[in-house]
Amino acid sequence: MMTTTENIKQEAVANNNAPVIVIKDLKKGFGNRIVLNGFSIELKRGESLVILGKSGSGKSVLIKCIIGLLQADSGTIEVLGKNIDRLDHKHMDELRSHIGFLFQSNALYDSMTIRQNLQFPMRRHLGDLSREEVNRRVIETLTNVGLAQTVDMMPSELSGGMQKRVALARALILNPEIILYDEPTTGLDPITGREISKLMTDIQHKYRTSSIIISHDMNCVKRTADRIALLVNGVCYALGTYDELSTSDDENIKQFFE
Amino acid sequence: MKIATSIRSFLSETGSVARFVYRYLQELLSPRYEVRQFIRQCFIIGYNSLPLIGVTGFIMGLVLTMQLRPTLLTYGVVSKLPVMVSLAIVREIGPVISALIFAGKISSSMGAELGSMKVTEQIDAMEVSGTNPFKYLIVTRVLAATLMLPVLTIMSDAIGLYGSYLGVNIRDHTSLNLYFFEVFNTLHFGDVLPAIIKTFFFGFAIGIIGCYKGYNSSKGTEGVGRAANSAVVISSVAVFIIDLLAVQITDVLGLN
Numbered sequence: 001m002m003t004t005t006e007n008i009k010q011e012a013v014a015n016n017n018a019p020v021i022v023i024k025d026l027k028k029g030f031g032n033r034i035v036l037n038g039f040s041i042e043l044k045r046g047e048s049l050v051i052l053g054k055s056g057s058g059k060s061v062l063i064k065c066i067i068g069l070l071q072a073d074s075g076t077i078e079v080l081g082k083n084i085d086r087l088d089h090k091h092m093d094e095l096r097s098h099i100g101f102l103f104q105s106n107a108l109y110d111s112m113t114i115r116q117n118l119q120f121p122m123r124r125h126l127g128d129l130s131r132e133e134v135n136r137r138v139i140e141t142l143t144n145v146g147l148a149q150t151v152d153m154m155p156s157e158l159s160g161g162m163q164k165r166v167a168l169a170r171a172l173i174l175n176p177e178i179i180l181y182d183e184p185t186t187g188l189d190p191i192t193g194r195e196i197s198k199l200m201t202d203i204q205h206k207y208r209t210s211s212i213i214i215s216h217d218m219n220c221v222k223r224t225a226d227r228i229a230l231l232v233n234g235v236c237y238a239l240g241t242y243d244e245l246s247t248s249d250d251e252n253i254k255q256f257f258e
Numbered sequence: 259m260k261i262a263t264s265i266r267s268f269l270s271e272t273g274s275v276a277r278f279v280y281r282y283l284q285e286l287l288s289p290r291y292e293v294r295q296f297i298r299q300c301f302i303i304g305y306n307s308l309p310l311i312g313v314t315g316f317i318m319g320l321v322l323t324m325q326l327r328p329t330l331l332t333y334g335v336v337s338k339l340p341v342m343v344s345l346a347i348v349r350e351i352g353p354v355i356s357a358l359i360f361a362g363k364i365s366s367s368m369g370a371e372l373g374s375m376k377v378t379e380q381i382d383a384m385e386v387s388g389t390n391p392f393k394y395l396i397v398t399r400v401l402a403a404t405l406m407l408p409v410l411t412i413m414s415d416a417i418g419l420y421g422s423y424l425g426v427n428i429r430d431h432t433s434l435n436l437y438f439f440e441v442f443n444t445l446h447f448g449d450v451l452p453a454i455i456k457t458f459f460f461g462f463a464i465g466i467i468g469c470y471k472g473y474n475s476s477k478g479t480e481g482v483g484r485a486a487n488s489a490v491v492i493s494s495v496a497v498f499i500i501d502l503l504a505v506q507i508t509d510v511l512g513l514n
Contacts, residue, residue, distance in 0.1 A: 064382075067386055068385075069382050069385060069386070089390075093388040096386055096387075096388055097388060099386075101383070101386045103379045103382065103383055104379070105378045105379050106378075107378060107379040107380050107382065107383035108380075108383075109380055109383070109384075110378075110380070120384075120387055120389075121387035121388065124387050124388040124389050125387075125388050
């Protein structure tokens with residue numbers, strides 16, 4: 001009998017041109033406040049899609065719905081051909097092993113070393129790996145983000161930019177097909193922000209990932225976006241490339257590019 | 259109006275705690291079992307609390323002996339000092355003082371640690387990494403607290419009785435053998451067992467309240483502080499309430 005991982009991989013190969021994420025008419029509210037009000041979008045394979053919107057417009061809620069941290073009120077989310085609403089806990093965890101998530105606050109486990117932080121998802125998803133293989137992948141992934149020397153340090157000993165890189169390494173450790181970035185450059189100085197943006201594009205090419213990036217840092221957006229979706233009043237207000245949107249006459253769009 | 263709101267909020271919180279306990283029991287019994295993390299928590303919660311609880315137990319035994327001696331001397335029954343102190347320590351003071359110290363140390367740290375993990379999205383990161391955070395963080399901590407407090411209480415009782423022995427020897431002279439012969443001659447299973455059994459409930463209450471407060475803390479540093487503070491206060495009060503119920507039950511069973 002075929003395992004779910006093999007299933008997902010084979011389907012992905014078979015549908016190489018199919019979108020990796022399809023969101024249809026997504027609605028999500030908290031109490032009386034409606035955050036997402038019929039949001040629809042598709043993420044193509046290998047694409048880097050930036051979701052742009054004001055603070056509190058529901059960008060983070062959107063990617064938390066995609067990863068299953070929040071439950072949508074209605075609408076459908078298909079990730080790698082699987083409708084996440086219909087997945088039980090076990091299969092959702094299985095699907096999550098194909099998705100990397102970079103948290104806004106990095107979310108590194110502060111009671112663990114960097115090595116243990118990176119080992120954590122591997123031990124959970126790939127429990128049968130040998131200790132040598134686990135260590136090899138930890139060092140390899142840290143080397144890819146330029147921080148192999150920090151492997152036995154604690155997260156509190158690292159600067160904000162270094163923590164972001166380690167968090168990115170943790171998101172990459174399972175070789176995910178999709179990476180979701182929640183405001184990757186927020187709180188970083190412009191130089192470090194540029195370095196992280198460059199790292200994101202490098203990773204995109206090296207690991208051949210598809211990504212959704214939540215950001216309102218226009219430097220990061222310009223550097224990383226293949227397409228930009230504008231989230232206004234809970235819906236996808238505009239969708240296009242950086243050049244298309246930055247030359248738009250629409251006031252709602254222009255204000256982001258001024 | 260204000261009273262109605264307070265009552266509603268109290269009932270809502272109680273319902274929320276009940277659901278939390280129900281979820282704990284569900285997750286406790288279903289695999290996967292986080293054995294490694296449970297052992298780690300036993301070490302942190304149990305072993306690391308031993309010095310504090312040991313010192314407190316020792317001081318309680320010593321002080322209680324020195325305070326009781328003049329009164330017993332007045333009635334000419336100073337030889338009954340080991341009897342009185344051992345009953346007081348084993349039946350009541352040992353379990354309750356250990357539980358209160360445990361609540362102060364463990365419940366607050368659980369509230370603060372889980373609260374800050376929530377604020378910094380570490381709990382979400384765990385879920386994304388294919389781990390059930392409730393099982394990994396809550397079940398292991400509550401189970402460790404439930405099982406470690408009885409062990410700590412037994413140790414605290416033993417250290418307290420030794421402190422009492424030293425207290426007796428400050429003014430009088432008695433051998434360790436004679437002192438403990440008197441102690442064991444006095445104590446019955448009816449004294450020891452209910453006292454130990456109630457510490458399981460103390461440990462469970464302390465663990466579940468600390469975890470509940472931390473896991474449900476509101477965002478921001480203020481929320482974390484409030485979670486740690488209310489975890490200590492509520493779990494300390496819970497210890498006394500459980501103690502009160504335990505005394506009533508042992509009384510009905512004729513064990514008092």
